[in-house]
Amino acid sequence: MILLRALGLMLVFLMASLLPSNAAEADLRAIIAKFATGTGFSAIEAVVRELAATGDPLVERPLAALAEGNLYIRKADSMVFVGNEAGDSVSLLDPLSGEKTGDAAKTDITKIKVNNTLRRVIRDALGTLTLRAKDPSVRIAAADTMFKTPDAANIEPLDAAIAAETDAKVKALFEQARAASVLVSDKPEADKLAAVALIGARGDRDALSLLTAVEANAQGAVKDAATAAIASINSSLALWDAGQNIWYGISLGSVLLLAAIGLAITFGVMGVINMAHGEMVMLGAYTTFVVQQVIRTSFPGLFDWSLVIALPLAFLVAASVGLIIERGVIRFLYGRPLETLLATWGVSLVLQQAVRSIFGPTNQEVGNPSWMSGSFDVGQLAVTWNRLWILVFALTVFGVLLYVMKRTPWGLQMRAVTANRRMAASMGIRTPWVDALTFALGSGIAGIAGVALSQIDNVSPNLGRGYIIDSFMVVVFGGVGNLWGTLVGAFSLGIVNKVLEPYAGAVLGKIVVLVLIILFIQKRPRGLFALKGRAVEA
Amino acid sequence: MITGHFFAAGADRRIAITIFILLAAAIIVPLLNLAVSPTSAFYIPSYIVALTGKYLCYALLALALDLVWGYCGILSLGHGAFFALGGYAMGMYLMRQIGSRGVYGNPILPDFMVFLNYKELPWFWTGFDHFWFAAIMVLAVPGLLAFVFGWFAFRSRVTGVYLSIITQAMTYALLLAFFRNDMGFGGNNGLTDFKDILGFNVQADATRSALFAASAVMLALAVFVTWAIVGSKYGKLLMAVRDAESRTRFLGWRAENVKLFAFTVSAVMAGIAGALYVPQVGIINPGEFEPSNSIEVVIWAAVGGRGTIVGPIVGALLVNAGKSWFTGLLPEFWLFALGGLFVAVTLFLPKGIVGMWDSWRGNAKAMRAAAIAEEAGADPDVPPPPKIVRSAATTPGAWSASGPEPQPAE
Numbered sequence: 001m002i003l004l005r006a007l008g009l010m011l012v013f014l015m016a017s018l019l020p021s022n023a024a025e026a027d028l029r030a031i032i033a034k035f036a037t038g039t040g041f042s043a044i045e046a047v048v049r050e051l052a053a054t055g056d057p058l059v060e061r062p063l064a065a066l067a068e069g070n071l072y073i074r075k076a077d078s079m080v081f082v083g084n085e086a087g088d089s090v091s092l093l094d095p096l097s098g099e100k101t102g103d104a105a106k107t108d109i110t111k112i113k114v115n116n117t118l119r120r121v122i123r124d125a126l127g128t129l130t131l132r133a134k135d136p137s138v139r140i141a142a143a144d145t146m147f148k149t150p151d152a153a154n155i156e157p158l159d160a161a162i163a164a165e166t167d168a169k170v171k172a173l174f175e176q177a178r179a180a181s182v183l184v185s186d187k188p189e190a191d192k193l194a195a196v197a198l199i200g201a202r203g204d205r206d207a208l209s210l211l212t213a214v215e216a217n218a219q220g221a222v223k224d225a226a227t228a229a230i231a232s233i234n235s236s237l238a239l240w241d242a243g244q245n246i247w248y249g250i251s252l253g254s255v256l257l258l259a260a261i262g263l264a265i266t267f268g269v270m271g272v273i274n275m276a277h278g279e280m281v282m283l284g285a286y287t288t289f290v291v292q293q294v295i296r297t298s299f300p301g302l303f304d305w306s307l308v309i310a311l312p313l314a315f316l317v318a319a320s321v322g323l324i325i326e327r328g329v330i331r332f333l334y335g336r337p338l339e340t341l342l343a344t345w346g347v348s349l350v351l352q353q354a355v356r357s358i359f360g361p362t363n364q365e366v367g368n369p370s371w372m373s374g375s376f377d378v379g380q381l382a383v384t385w386n387r388l389w390i391l392v393f394a395l396t397v398f399g400v401l402l403y404v405m406k407r408t409p410w411g412l413q414m415r416a417v418t419a420n421r422r423m424a425a426s427m428g429i430r431t432p433w434v435d436a437l438t439f440a441l442g443s444g445i446a447g448i449a450g451v452a453l454s455q456i457d458n459v460s461p462n463l464g465r466g467y468i469i470d471s472f473m474v475v476v477f478g479g480v481g482n483l484w485g486t487l488v489g490a491f492s493l494g495i496v497n498k499v500l501e502p503y504a505g506a507v508l509g510k511i512v513v514l515v516l517i518i519l520f521i522q523k524r525p526r527g528l529f530a531l532k533g534r535a536v537e538a
Numbered sequence: 539m540i541t542g543h544f545f546a547a548g549a550d551r552r553i554a555i556t557i558f559i560l561l562a563a564a565i566i567v568p569l570l571n572l573a574v575s576p577t578s579a580f581y582i583p584s585y586i587v588a589l590t591g592k593y594l595c596y597a598l599l600a601l602a603l604d605l606v607w608g609y610c611g612i613l614s615l616g617h618g619a620f621f622a623l624g625g626y627a628m629g630m631y632l633m634r635q636i637g638s639r640g641v642y643g644n645p646i647l648p649d650f651m652v653f654l655n656y657k658e659l660p661w662f663w664t665g666f667d668h669f670w671f672a673a674i675m676v677l678a679v680p681g682l683l684a685f686v687f688g689w690f691a692f693r694s695r696v697t698g699v700y701l702s703i704i705t706q707a708m709t710y711a712l713l714l715a716f717f718r719n720d721m722g723f724g725g726n727n728g729l730t731d732f733k734d735i736l737g738f739n740v741q742a743d744a745t746r747s748a749l750f751a752a753s754a755v756m757l758a759l760a761v762f763v764t765w766a767i768v769g770s771k772y773g774k775l776l777m778a779v780r781d782a783e784s785r786t787r788f789l790g791w792r793a794e795n796v797k798l799f800a801f802t803v804s805a806v807m808a809g810i811a812g813a814l815y816v817p818q819v820g821i822i823n824p825g826e827f828e829p830s831n832s833i834e835v836v837i838w839a840a841v842g843g844r845g846t847i848v849g850p851i852v853g854a855l856l857v858n859a860g861k862s863w864f865t866g867l868l869p870e871f872w873l874f875a876l877g878g879l880f881v882a883v884t885l886f887l888p889k890g891i892v893g894m895w896d897s898w899r900g901n902a903k904a905m906r907a908a909a910i911a912e913e914a915g916a917d918p919d920v921p922p923p924p925k926i927v928r929s930a931a932t933t934p935g936a937w938s939a940s941g942p943e944p945q946p947a948e
Contacts, residue, residue, distance in 0.1 A: 273699045332885055337699045338613045339884040342840065345833055346880020353873035469710050469829065472703045507714050514711040518687075518704050522694040 025096060028054065032062055032095055035071065036078040041118055048118070052125035060129060062095040067122040071095070072109040083109065124157050131161035136170055143173035148206060152185030154178070176202050183214050183222075192222045200229030204380055208233050240380040245498050251387040253494025254394035257487060258452055259467040260474035261398060262445035264486040267475055268418060270435055272330055273341040276348035277471060278464025279355075280443045283321060284314035284450020285459045286355060289364045304369040307451060314447040321351075322443025326436050334435075348464070356461040366454040386455045393452050397445065402483055404441075414438055473517050479527030489528060493517075553765045556848050557758045564754035568747030584743050588818055591750035593858045595815035598757045600838040600850035602807035605764055607836070608844030609773070610800045611780035613698075616705030617808050618832035619712050620680035622822065624809025626716075627679055629729035629822040630663060631672030632740070636733050649731070650724045660722040669736055676813040677806050684805030685798065692794035692801075697783065706829045713827035728823025735817050746818070753814045757851070760807055764847050767803070776800055837876070840883050843890025852891060 081092035130142035179195035375384040405411035416424040478489025500509035642652040665671040719725035842853025
């Protein structure tokens with residue numbers, strides 16, 4: 001008998017040690033049950049304070065329900081529930097877990113009544129709870145909410161939280177939230193001036209809207225200080241805005257650079273207008289899609305590597321298609337650039353329809369690997385990882401290509417053929433091979449551009465269409481046969497486009513850029529960095 | 539005087555036949571549609587009239603492009619823009635004719651303006667309630683755009699593929715502009731829901747037949763005008779610019795003015811084509827500015843034979859008939875067919891159908907002449923009298939560059 005009892009006790013202790021939260025929950029339930037026994041607001045307030053003192057995030061639900069008048073006592077057994085009124089009956093939820101436990105008629109339950117004093121106590125308690133939460137992001141969110149809805153009552157819990165806070169970043173946010181609350185309180189002017197200075201230093205749009213409200217309501221020195229702070233925030237925001245636009249422009253420029261750089265090679269070296277260039281980009285994007293499909297079904301663990309795997313494959317796919325086009329069509333049309341333009345347009349239609357027939361006309365889902373999703377902040381700038389990686393990637397491709405052109409024998413041959421085809425041929429360079437490989441290289445680069453663009457654009461059969469005109473603009477603007485020209489052209493067009501956008505709107509901005517390029521070509525028909533030559537014209 | 543020249547020269551027999559066929563079609567097709575009972579074997583259904591009327595507009599557009607491409611070497615990838623501008627001018631007139639019969643019943647403002655909360659007609663819509671004003675605008679707007687654009691482009695000697703690309707950019711910019719709702723041209727939806735033209739119901743069979751006849755007559759007129767231009771002294775200059783621009787310039791001619799005239803005339807022709815097209819299809823929207831449309835026009839001219847007058851008409855009719863047939867039966871394969879056509883024509887049929895026909899007949903004639911000469915015992919070494927080719931380019935490959943090897947872009 002004794003043995004059994006001892007065993008039972010041990011079992012209970014074991015359970016208790018294994019499930020400590022249950023024990024805490026039981027304590028909480030005991031406190032909550034006091035709502036039913038106590039009468040009068042002061043008794044309820046005492047219970048609220050006791051609940052808040054536990055510091056357990058679980059008490060948020062009953063407290064919030066109490067503040068909204070949704071906490072009920074069942075008359076039959078004096079149990080406390082959170083209730084949802086629905087017509088005549090009330091559905092009862094467990095105050096801690098929120099699970100539904102049953103329904104009750106309105107006559108069977110009593111609502112716990114609250115007054116304004118009690119509501120304030122509850123809100124303070126709740127605020128303190130979130131301000132003391134273990135997770136810093138919860139504390140930051142709490143500080144943010146308090147900043148946006150300032151209330152003099154927040155000052156006290158914030159003071160306490162500031163004193164207890166160890167994280168410097170969160171502490172600064174608490175101080176800003178406190179300052180916001182000070183401004184709506186009846187504290188002395190000196191405090192308010194300090195608060196204005198503190199908020200002005202924050203310098204973002206929230207601070208701006210808060211100070212605008214202060215400026216409208218306050219008088220005297222505080223109003224002046226707010227006006228000054230608003231002016232300084234506005235000017236710094238304008239700077240950040242300009243920075244943001246330039247960043248967007250750089251990002252667009254990197255996309256344009258990727259799309260145009262392959263074109264610059266084929267156009268520059270061979271004078272071939274490849275209207276199917278955009279379709280090479282599309283092929284690269286679809287290669288990425290196929291690679292990701294295979295990885296999803298067979299090797300899910302490799303998903304983060306999908307782009308790295310897709311890069312060489314996309315290069316190979318696009319380069320071999322390019323080689324086939326060059327050997328099959330373009331070779332016969334050399335010296336007839338306008339016909340080449342038409343023939344490659346035809347090829348682009350065939351490629352588009354082929355992809356449409358195989359994969360269907362709808363957009364395909366290409367996922368972002370984890371290292372390319374999300375964003376981070378630089379001051380007031382939001383920088384997304386995929387845009388940043390694409391910029392890095394574009395510059396890398398550019399660098400590699402520059403190296404190939406300037407430092408390898410193949411590049412030397414390419415440049416020789418560009419400068420003087422006949423002389424190069426006389427020196428023993430096999431110009432047809434150089435042509436074929438150059439075209440394959442240009443197409444392959446379009447393919448890897450497609451891998452990058454699949455991360456930020458819709459992968460559909462029309463993907464290439466959207467880039468072809470822009471790419472031509474970049475090449476023509478930058479000057480043909482000059483990689484640096486393409487770089488400068490891409491980034492200047494990207495930045496001009498994005499800087500114009502806020503004033504003129506996206507579409508009008510683009511039109512303005514097109515018109516500017518058309519005018520620019522009048523002035524410098526051979527682009528920004530034209531190759532110098534003696535020929536009158538082609 | 540020109541007509542005298544036309545008949546005295548016997549013209550090109552081909553031109554005379556083309557004009558005759560077009561004029562005959564302008565009379566016979568409406569007759570067969572309107573006067574013949576629907577049960578008769580000769581009856582032409584209304585939808586065929588509308589469809590062929592549309593094709594004739596396309597043919598006029600292709601002819602306009604051929605004037606600059608085939609005869610002057612300017613490959614414009616933006617002719618669809620002139621076509622669409624002419625179409626919009628006509629569409630604005632048709633919109634104003636709706637009057638208070640629109641959905642919103644506003645007597646002044648077209649439906650889309652009521653919808654977009656316009657309070658009054660934008661200034662550029664004034665005058666479009668008169669047909670004569672709209673007709674002038676159909677000519678003036680594309681002509682003026684082409685003049686200004688060409689004046690800038692040719693003066694700074696933008697040639698070859700550069701010109702092609704910036705004409706493409708031009709139509710692309712217009713596409714974007716017309717897609718905007720606040721441009722006042724109906725935005726995305728364009729102009730549609732037309733009721734009357736010159737007081738006649740657009741949907742009625744008689745009006746459709748009249749529009750068909752107008753298109754055929756206009757095309758015949760354009761054939762005549764193109765023939766007159768190409769056959770004149772100026773036409774020689776045009777082809778000289780096409781074949782050797784620098785040399786023409788060094789001889790003292792202003793190549794840019796020569797080109798500018800052809801470009802402007804061509805744009806006006808394209809505008810007329812668009813104006814005739816819109817009442818027949820009943821809608822004009824920014825999609826007509828799509829660069830791909832303009833490139834398709836190029837392939838019509840190429841298939842038929844650029845540098846010939848009849849060629850683009852034949853090409854436009856054939857390709858579009860093929861398109862209607864394909865999209866009805868095998869919609870999946872139309873783009874394959876069109877793409878293949880681009881490649882095949884440039885590779886195997888550089889002179890187009892009419893050009894091939896000419897060179898084939900030229901060879902046959904030469905052989906026959908040689909055979910006759912041999913039979914007669916004449917000296918076989920004397921070459922047959924040279925055939926006078928007024929228009930067709932001898933070797934299209936020779937137009938653009940020296941040899942069959944890549945030329946680096948400069």
